[in-house]
Amino acid sequence: MIESTLCFVLEDEQVLLIEKRRGLGEGWYNGPGGKLEDGETPRECAVREVKEEVGLEIPLGSAEKAGHLTFTLDGEDHIETHVFRTWKYHGTPQTTPEAYPEWVAFEDVPYDRMWDDDQYWLPKVLEGDTVEATFEFKGGEPLDEADLVAQDLEFGIDFEE
C-alpha cells in the first residue's frame, strides 16, 4: 500500500490549502503532502512536503497527528494517509511547480473542489478533533477519477506517539 501524508497549517481560523498543479489530484485543493520516502517517518515526510510544496519550515515536533485514513480502490488497499496539523511555521507560502498555496477561512474551504472524502473528516480536523477512517473507491485507476462509494469514520482517536 502507498503511504502518504497531508499537513494542515492553521492560523486564526484559516488553513493553508494548496491547489495541486500536477500528479494525483491535479487541479483540486488539498493540504500539502505526498508519499513517504525510504527511511522517513510520516511526520518527517509531512514536514518535508510542506517545505517542498509551499516553502514553509515546520518545526518537526509541532506537527501533531490528527488522522489516519485508508483508501481502498476496487476492494484493495490503495493509499494510506497520515494527517498532521500544526500552528507553527516560519516563512511565507510560495508558489512552486507542485502547488499554488492559499490561506482559506475554515468556513470557506472549497469542498466541491477537493477529494470527495475531505468533506467528511477535514471539518473535524480543523476543529481540533482526530479521526481514523476508511474510504472505499470504485472505478479503476487513477484514483482521482474513481467514485467514493462507502466510508467508515471514527473520531476522538488517541494516536499514541
Ligand SMILES: CNc1ncnc2c1ncn2[C@@H]1O[C@H](COP(=O)(O)OP(=O)(O)OP(=O)(O)O)[C@@H](O)[C@H]1O
Ligand atoms: C482518495 N482520497 C484522498 N483524499 C485526500 N487526500 C488524498 C487522497 N488520496 C491521496 N491524497 C493525498 O494526495 C496527495 C498525493 O500527492 P502525491 O503523493 O504528491 O502524488 P503525486 O502523484 O503528485 O506524486 P509525487 O509528488 O511524485 O510523489 C498526498 O498528499 C495524499 O495523501
